[in-house]
Amino acid sequence: MKTRLIFTFFFSLIGFLSLAQENKETKKEKWKYEPNFMVGFDVLNGGVSFFSDRQLLQGFISSKVKDNIHGIIEAGFESNVYQKNSYDAKANGPFLKLGAFYMLAKDPENEFNGFYAGGKVGGSFYKQEYMAVPVRGYGGSSSSVSFPSASQSSYWLEGTIGGRVQLFESNFYIDVNLQPRYMVFTTKQDDIQPMIVPGFGKSSSKFNMGFAWNLAYKF
DSSP states (O other): OHHHHHHHHHHHHHHHHHHHHHHHHHHHHHTOOOOOEEEEEEHHHHHHGGGSSOEEEEEEEEEEEETTEEEEEEEEEEEEEEEETTEEEEEEEEEEEEEEEEEEEEETTEEEEEEEEEEEEEEEEEEEEEEEEEEEOGGGOEEEEEEEEEEEEEEEEEEEEEEEEEOTTSSEEEEEEEEEEEEEEEOOBTTBOOSEETTTEEOSSSEEEEEEEEEEEEO
16 A cells, blocks of 8 residues: 555656646747847849949848737938039938838738838938039029038938748848838028938938838848
């Protein structure tokens, strides 16, 4: 009888420890971190920079937050010139955008493949210089004035509409998107509306449209 109790206790203890270990492993698997973020670089605008006055380098990091919602951070540097309607200006500086997008349609076998839409807020701190600003002189004659380099800042809202597709069976993706933009606030030098804002683009109005063709890698 005593021997039976000892064996019963022994096997019960083994069963309890096995169950505890199993629960522990299950808990570890439940909380195991699995990378789901993507890093990309705009190869189109980066390539065009070698053949134009506009030098634009930009990239992004995005990560799935919950279900179909992904957070995104974009950053870059732009240098450009504006020579139109008697204006001659240049600007350069870094920019940053923060936002999120929603996967509108996705591949059932790969949730990172599909179409998305979302929005971001953007900001840039840059240097600008006006070599020539047209002014109307006496008797209707035209002339120009110049302004020295000055630090400026601009902030805007930006939409994003695009899609992603996996390259074969690799971790590489092509990410293409359109970016309609609206300038919310900008500092001005002598009340002159900036003609170039890094990250926003070249425009004398509050509306602008951007485009990105990214090569991305999913971790």
